[in-house]
Every structure is written in structure tokens, then in C-alpha cells.
Amino acid sequence: MKYMNRMLLLFAVPLLLNCSGNEPIKAPADDEETPNYSKRLKSISYQTPDVPFSYDGLILNYNQEGKIQRADSFMWDYEISYPSDAVIEFVVVDDRLSNVKYNELKRFFIKDNKITHHTVNGTYLYANNTTSGVYDSVTYNYQNDRLIKIESFDKNKTLKRYATYTYANNNISEVKRSYINYKKVTETTTLTFTYDNTPRIQWSNSNYYAPLAGFIGFRDYPIIQDKLGKLNQNNITGITYQYDHPVLSPSFSSIQLTYVRNKDTNLLEEVKLKGHIKTDDKNSDYYPTKAFDKCAVVIEYEKYIK
Numbered sequence: 001m002k003y004m005n006r007m008l009l010l011f012a013v014p015l016l017l018n019c020s021g022n023e024p025i026k027a028p029a030d031d032e033e034t035p036n037y038s039k040r041l042k043s044i045s046y047q048t049p050d051v052p053f054s055y056d057g058l059i060l061n062y063n064q065e066g067k068i069q070r071a072d073s074f075m076w077d078y079e080i081s082y083p084s085d086a087v088i089e090f091v092v093v094d095d096r097l098s099n100v101k102y103n104e105l106k107r108f109f110i111k112d113n114k115i116t117h118h119t120v121n122g123t124y125l126y127a128n129n130t131t132s133g134v135y136d137s138v139t140y141n142y143q144n145d146r147l148i149k150i151e152s153f154d155k156n157k158t159l160k161r162y163a164t165y166t167y168a169n170n171n172i173s174e175v176k177r178s179y180i181n182y183k184k185v186t187e188t189t190t191l192t193f194t195y196d197n198t199p200r201i202q203w204s205n206s207n208y209y210a211p212l213a214g215f216i217g218f219r220d221y222p223i224i225q226d227k228l229g230k231l232n233q234n235n236i237t238g239i240t241y242q243y244d245h246p247v248l249s250p251s252f253s254s255i256q257l258t259y260v261r262n263k264d265t266n267l268l269e270e271v272k273l274k275g276h277i278k279t280d281d282k283n284s285d286y287y288p289t290k291a292f293d294k295c296a297v298v299i300e301y302e303k304y305i306k
Contacts, residue, residue, distance in 0.1 A: 039267060040066075041203060041222055042302040050292040051277055052250045055208050058219050062304070071219040076102065080223060086110050088223060092122075099127040104134070108224055115140050115227050136160075138215065145229045150215045163215055170233035171195050172211040187245035195234040201259055201268045204235050207297045209255055209273070211236075235259060239275075246280050250287045253278040271297040 045057035056073045063069040071078045077094040090106040104122035108115050122134030137157075141149040151162040159180060166174040175191040193211060205211070206221045212228070225231070239255045255275040262269045274293035 036306045037303050038306045039265060039301040040304055041299070043300045044203075044206060044218070045298045045300075046208070047294070047296040047298060050290075050294045052287065056218070058222075060222060066304075068223050071223070073219060076104075078106075078219060090220070101125040106220075108220075108227075110227055113227055114142060114145075114229055115224055140228075142229050147212070147229045150212075152215070161215075165211065169195070170230070172232060175211050177214050187243075190242045190244075192240045192242075193236050194238040195232070196237050197234060200232050200235055201261070203268055203299055204259060204271065205232060206299075207271065209236070209239060209252075209257070247278060248280070250277050250279055252276075253289065265301075267301060268299055270299065273297070 040062070041060060043057065043059045046055040048054050056075055059072045060068050061070040061072075067080075067082060069080055071080060071090075075096060076092050078090045079093045081089045081091075083089060086109060088108040088110070090104070090108075092102055092104040095102045102122060102124050104120065106118060106120045108118040110116065117137065117139045119138075120134060120136040124132045124134070126132075133155075135155040137153045137155075139151050139153075140147060141151075146167055147165055149162065149164050152160050154160050161177070161179045163175055163177045165172050171193065173193055175193075176188055177191070178186050178188040180186050191211070203222075206218065206225065207213070208218060210221075211232070212221070216224070216228075236257055238257065239252070241252050241254065243251070253276040255273055258272040259268060260270040260272065261267060273295040274291070276289060276291050277287075278289040279287045
């Protein structure tokens, strides 16, 4: 009897293996082409639980040619088109504003594969049928194929704000962001950057702490990042902020950055941020200087056939 049980068991094992799925898995035929999949940027979101402000996220969609054709965020959705090799257009196609409708056309102009300037023409239409306009003309200046200055002008060609970029060891080491206020007084914030010694991780510069932030929008960067001259060679590890004007609302004082890669794909999936936020001493009752360590930038990708 024991011998028969053993025989039945040996006979049952192959049956169980063959019946574990609906059909046996077939190896691809020699002439079957296996799709060549890759990953591309799909979304960027911001986790800001311990700072007194938030940042809009971004979701991207691509056309048949693999170019980004739509960028959706919490406030506005943009369609992106490429009328020629020399122009990229952004058009607002939807917004989530209350009692107001916003229309905008933004154009980036390209020469020698670098952005030379961009324009913004926008209109707010309010519920009472009144309107207000938005206009911006921004120029980009390069030296030795590196971006060294950005200037923003109003419709009267009056300079409103500008930024200068200083380099060391093939990285942006200092940024001075200047704003000309209504009293015609220039207020400048100076950012100083430190770096690691490893090659720059793709998309590590696409966020609000990046050197070009403040002039190049977070939804613009993924589309134009390869048209801004030579980019940083390494990864930012720290940022310090100095203000030559009153800090009336909570603002960054310092940020330290840590990069997290996916263990399977090696793609950047998270940037962890910690540091300090400050206001001036006279406003410390409103918001005293505080540390933060729970902020993060989360980056997601989608699979596509190359």
C-alpha cells in the first residue's frame, strides 16, 4: 500500500505542475520580436508636511513621437506644441480657478539648440466680465555655452527681475535673484550651492530648489531642460540663502538634499529635503525660525516601447 501511495504521489506532481495555469507558458518563437521597453518621466509631486507652503505637482503626457504634449498641474493644464525647431508653445487649456478664467500663450524661442528668450501673454477673465492682463518677456544670456543671466521685462520693456549664475567645477555655485520693487529698489537673494562628486542624476534639477527655479517654471523645465546650454555636472547636496532685504514671510534659510534611487531601475525616485525656514526677528512671533525634515520630491515614471 505504501508503495502504491508513493507511485500516486509521483504521478500527481507533474499533473499539478501542468494544471497550475490555464495553459503552459510558451517560449517566444525565434521570429517573435520582444518589445524594447524603457521608462520616461510621468509625474513630479511635492510632500511638504512641515513647511508653511506647498508646491504644485505635475503630470506629463506624450505624443506619438515621444514628445511631451501636455502638462497638467493642480491649477492649470497646458498643451505643448512644436510649430518648428525654433519654437515651443504652451497654451492653457483648462484651469481650476474660482470665479475667473485664465487664458495664456507662452512661447520659447530657440537658436543653436538654446533658448534665447520666451514670452508670456495671459488674460484673466473675471465673473463680472472685467479682465486683467499678464505679460512677460524673458531673455537668456550665455557664455561658453553656459547660462549666465536671465532677465525679465514688462510690456513697457522695463526690467522687473533678473538672475545671474556663477560657475565653479562645472556646476552653478552661486545664484543671485534680484527683484525691482514698486519703489524701484532692487532686492536680492543669494543662493550658494554645494555638490557631491558623482555624475548628475537625471531630473535631479527639475524642482523648486534647483538653481534655475524662480525663472524657469517647474512645468517648463522637463520640456526645455536640454536647451539651456551645459547643465550641472554633479548633484546638489546643500543650499544656503542670504537676503539683503526684509524677510517678511517664511522663507528658506538652508536645505540639505539626499537622493534616493530605485533599486531595480536605478532611476531617481525621491529627493529628501531637510533644513531651516526663517523670517526676520521682528516677525518671529508670526513664524520663528524652524527646522524641517519631512519634505520630499517624489518622481514617477511610465513604461513605453522605444
